[in-house]
Amino acid sequence: MNNKFQYFQFIKLTIASIFLLMLTGCATMYVDGTTKEIKASEYKVQQEKQAVMLVFEFQTKGVANAQATKYLKDKIVDQVKNSGIFSEVSLNPVAGNRVLSITLNNVPLSDDAFSKGFVTGLTFGLAGSSVSDGYVCTARYLGGDQQQL
Numbered sequence: 040m041n042n043k044f045q046y047f048q049f050i051k052l053t054i055a056s057i058f059l060l061m062l063t064g065c066a067t068m069y070v071d072g073t074t075k076e077i078k079a080s081e082y083k084v085q086q087e088k089q090a091v092m093l094v095f096e097f098q099t100k101g102v103a104n105a106q107a108t109k110y111l112k113d114k115i116v117d118q119v120k121n122s123g124i125f126s127e128v129s130l131n132p133v134a135g136n137r138v139l140s141i142t143l144n145n146v147p148l149s150d151d152a153f154s155k156g157f158v159t160g161l162t163f164g165l166a167g168s169s170v171s172d173g174y175v176c177t178a179r180y181l182g183g184d185q186q187q188l
Contacts, residue, residue, distance in 0.1 A: 079122050089183070090127035091137045093119055098144040107145075115141060135183040141176065148173045 095115045097107040119139065120128045127133065
């Protein structure tokens with residue numbers, strides 16, 4: 040009796056595992072390849088580089104998202120440092136009061152993302168759908184004389 044119970048448990052576990060493995064094919068990621076990456080060597084750099092204070096914020100639908108800001112902040116700082124445009128990139132005020140403010144806002148491109156996902160889940164992926172995220176990046180540079188450039 041015990042062997043029969045273990046056999047059925049094994050069969051149920053195997054079927055559940057196969058089902059879960061098949062579901063992983065339902066969620067695929069696609070990154071648009073049309074955005075051109077510009078190499079740091081192609082940036083226009085002034086002869087005399089200046090230090091800058093970097094202020095970064097990630098937003099979701101225009102509302103500050105502290106968790107995403109924390110996750111991305113170091114990556115953004117590294118990107119700006121590696122650009123070679125500034126002599127120093129700091130999170131604190133710098134001599135000359137130059138500020139680079141970068142805001143990255145995740146905005147919906149359609150209002151029906153939830154309903155698309157619900158239908159896809161309800162049909163176990165048979166009615167596939169795709170949802171896109173939009174991002175608006177705003178960069179502001181305030182020079183030493185506090186003029187926005």
